[in-house]
Amino acid sequence: MSGADPIIETERLGHHYGDAMALRGIDLTVHSGEVFGFLGHNGAGKTTTINVLTTLITPTSGTARVCGFDVVTERLQVQRVIGYLPENVRLYDNLTAKENLRFFGQLSGVENTLQAIDEALGFLECRELADRRVGTFSKGMRQRIGIAQAILHRPRVLFLDEPTSGLDPMGVRQLRDTIVRLNADLGMTIFMNTHLLSEVAKVCTTIGVLAGGELIYRDSLASTLERFPNEASLEGIYMQLGDR
């Protein structure tokens, strides 16, 4: 699924919080149409990377471009072409799903918001949730509405930060199917932080591994499995990479 055009590019991307270095000069390229799985231990810098790419924070060194736009100097343009689902998003408990989505859709500048909401909910097969208050939702339901808000404006790149966190096996499976369809049917490039290696193996086309703020590995999933023929699963490969 690797397209020719780079859609995410970072060049010597670095970021520190006070004296703590979170990212150390990352050079990363994600091509259009890829489903990119971003792996790494806790504290490796995955969320910081997403925070930079989604314009939430300004990197302290290096550059990053999304869809050709610089995340610092062309922030608004970047925000028009990305969708983002952070980890543990709760949304507004006192509002219905539709009200939540209408708010975010309007902020994204979506025309015909109600139509866009209906399409998104239809795509995610959860139209019945539209008029219910989010405060009554389970984790899985919130997650679907969370994805809905991220795709309302048909972004070119979708950033998902630990999307499987807290989901039961059925929820994980539904999420997997959704990601595949978003990529196949809507042509979205997916950038996903995750710990769930079994899902990475089923969904991702490319993986990258972050350790201590450095990108220690990046290749297609197919090439990775060829390169480590003695490892039975992606978990074994990941452990080996982490040991290096």
Next chain:
Amino acid sequence: MTRRAPSRILTLAAHEYRSALRSGVLVLLILAMVLVTAGSITIGSYDFKAQITDYATYVAQATAAGITITAPPQFYPLQLLRGVIEYIQIIGAIIGIGLGYLSVARERTGNTLRLILTRPIRARDLFFGRLLGATAVIATILAAAAIISIVLIGIVGGVWLDGAELVRLAIAFVLGIIYMLLFYALGTWVSARSKVVANGLVVALVVWLAVVLIIPQIGDTMDPDNQVPGGLFAALQVQKPDELKVLAHFSTYETIRNTLEETSLTKHFERYSFAVTGIKDKYNGKSLSTITSDKRGDVAWIAAYMALLSVLMWSGLRRERITQQET
């Protein structure tokens, strides 16, 4: 047919308004405000009506006895707003802080601020959108308080406000909106800057205590004239010219006291509102332009606080601070 999305400022403002009104906290505070307003006006109106009735009785008796009738005391129904204005000073400020705190807490708790900030929204959209939404909420609360006041003064006090009085009442309540918005900005700033947002609320309440209650109270209790029930100089039977001669010897003390009072936003709000509504007797019958000219110092202080708190609120909403991890 393609429908354009409304402006982001209006979207954010509408969101702020809707969320505030669905919040149990605000409903609680609004109820408290409405209750004390109604109570205060009712109490004052009974008293007001009693004074009018007493005078009417006196006139009847004096007429019957053939005694010369003294001129009626001046009845100024807007003076019944004194308690309401004082409650705006106290409770209104808490409501403002509460709104500001909730505005920040809501986004942090729902982890929705990231969803907003990753959309093509300028910092000023967020700033003005929230401010506009808060203004709408506060205006709703004070409009309710104003209507209750007008109705109760009419029904209980037996006096319906005329056009000029309604204009002055409106000005006082618009001033109240500005006053409460300043505390909204404070609540937003402190909550946005706090690592644990609930701590920001407590800090804001401490600031409220100092600005609204303690500083004005110190200023008042340092006033020699307030140390004796009925006034010190009245108790000493000292006339105004002699009073001024005496106080001239204590200019340093008075300067310190006045400086302390001058730092209180609440005092400036009180002075200007009392002047506009004629609660301060010397301003009864004076034109609004005369009053504003006389109170230009208070107006300047309020404007200065508006500038300061706008800057603080803006800095509180800067994206880097909002995205930091916290509990």
Next chain:
Amino acid sequence: MTTTLIIAHQQLRSLSRSGTFVLMLGVLLVMTALAGFIGWSSHSTIISVYDETVRTLTAAGKPIPPNPFASKPRLTLLNNMIIYIPLIGALLAIVIGNRSITDDRQAGVMRVVFSRPIRRSTYFWGKLAGSTLAIIVIMAACLVLSAVALTLTNGGLLTASEFLRLVLFYALSSLYLQVFVLVGMVATLLIRSPSTGLFAAVAIWVLITFATPQFTSGLRPVASLNPVTDPATVSSSEFFRATSKAKPIAINEQYKTLSTNILSDVSTTGTIIVAAQLAPIIIALLLLGGTASQLIKRHDFSEEDARD
């Protein structure tokens, strides 16, 4: 250590490490120290004002009025504390009460605590003991500060009688503040959201401190911030002759009256009247304590931690 004391000890430790609590405590202690200074400064100025008035009137050949401040008891210099305790002290007490429940809830330890053999009543008594100890320690600190302030500004140690009255004043204040600890606790137990609970308690505090005096004696909110009540601000109309009957249950006013009497060295009024003035505060404590205890007994601590 008994379980009650363990819980009380944890409560105190948690409070002492809370930055906002320490901030509020700092404000109260600073204002206590200032109260003594402000009282002395105001008093000296007023004496000087009187002396200057005498000089001015004498020069003009006018009669000299009597000194309204002759032999005012030294403790009256602390009159501002009668305002600061119900203001700052009560807000601090509300935060203590609110925190006694929300800290455990937000840390997610309720389920951990009650999966151990601990009775609900033990938990309640532990929380109450911790809060009471906190209030007593705070009032003791204020007592020391007041005594030092009076000694420094008046050039002499307190007499035994003065010291006893000061202790009595702060003991009364501890009792009064305990009411607001319980208000904070009850509001937080009734309302899941931490901030709503805090605001509900603050709303009750506003009603007790400002609205009730206005209802029972026509004292406007700002006027009730002055320890010296101007009779002109208190209406004597028929309305208030009726509503003033509710004064006995206005705990704020009973506290102010009792405190003023203690600091003014007024040989009042007799044990029965003092008991009558204390009764509303005691009754409020019993009612709120009982309510808090019942709420803790029936509370579902297994639910997800409350959010705002």
